[in-house]
Amino acid sequence: GNSVTQMEGPVTLSEEAFLTINCTYTATGYPSLFWYVQYPGEGLQLLLKATKADDKGSNKGFEATYRKETTSFHLEKGSVQVSDSAVYFCVPGANNLFFGTGTRLTVIP
Amino acid sequence: EAGVAQSPRYKIIEKRQSVAFWCNPISGHATLYWYQQILGQGPKLLIQFQNNGVVDDSQLPKDRFSAERLKGVDSTLKIQPAKLEDSAVYLCASSLQGEYNSPLHFGNGTRLTVT
Numbered sequence: 164g165n166s167v168t169q170m171e172g173p174v175t176l177s178e179e180a181f182l183t184i185n186c187t188y189t190a191t192g193y194p195s196l197f198w199y200v201q202y203p204g205e206g207l208q209l210l211l212k213a214t215k216a217d218d219k220g221s222n223k224g225f226e227a228t229y230r231k232e233t234t235s236f237h238l239e240k241g242s243v244q245v246s247d248s249a250v251y252f253c254v255p256g257a258n259n260l261f262f263g264t265g266t267r268l269t270v271i272p
Numbered sequence: 273e274a275g276v277a278q279s280p281r282y283k284i285i286e287k288r289q290s291v292a293f294w295c296n297p298i299s300g301h302a303t304l305y306w307y308q309q310i311l312g313q314g315p316k317l318l319i320q321f322q323n324n325g326v327v328d329d330s331q332l333p334k335d336r337f338s339a340e341r342l343k344g345v346d347s348t349l350k351i352q353p354a355k356l357e358d359s360a361v362y363l364c365a366s367s368l369q370g371e372y373n374s375p376l377h378f379g380n381g382t383r384l385t386v387t
Binding site: 195205206214252265 | 313316363377379380
């Protein structure tokens with residue numbers, strides 16, 4: 164089945180710092196890859212996705228590139244804001260989407 | 273478009289009592305999921321429906337949990353009897369198709385506390 168190895172948190176950064184959250188996956192075939200975000204007290208929501216190798220998903224200044232050769236989908240943002248504080252989940256698409264424990268990001272002013 | 277609706281928002285019950293959660297997915301979404309998210313953990317899939325049929329319920333504790341989606345739209349998840357370890361947020365999600373390219377749309381969840 165599908166699984167992910169995601170950078171363990173918590174991650175604490177200062178505002179405007181560069182963010183990388185590593186994600187490597189194991190999957191049958193080449194599924195779409197997703198990053199979901201869960202803001203404090205809110206439900207999960209899709210942040211970005213990539214549907215095939217070398218695709219780059221982007222949203223709200225976040226980016227992730229589907230790397231088939233390294234089976235990775237690392238999340239990056241050039242300059243984080245306090246409002247980016249949340250838990251981030253890397254998820255390989257499948258009929259039963261697998262969520263790991265996520266990475267908690269805290270951005271301090 | 274209206275999002276995934278869940279109710280109630282919060283529920284507190286004593287152990288051995290019963291509880292039911294309701295979910296109304298986004299209109300036109302054929303696939304519906306129930307997840308359990310224990311504090312500090314990621315969501316764990318309990319059951320997946322495609323229309324009114326069950327696709328995967330391998331992680332549903334069937335001795336106490338049940339779920340149905342009789343008309344292929346709304347769904348209910350029931351726990352009977354509840355245990356302390358069932359305290360969690362129960363998330364409902366839907367997607368246009370249960371395939372690799374379809375992202376999930378989540379409701380705000382029901383926070384269950386079992387005392």
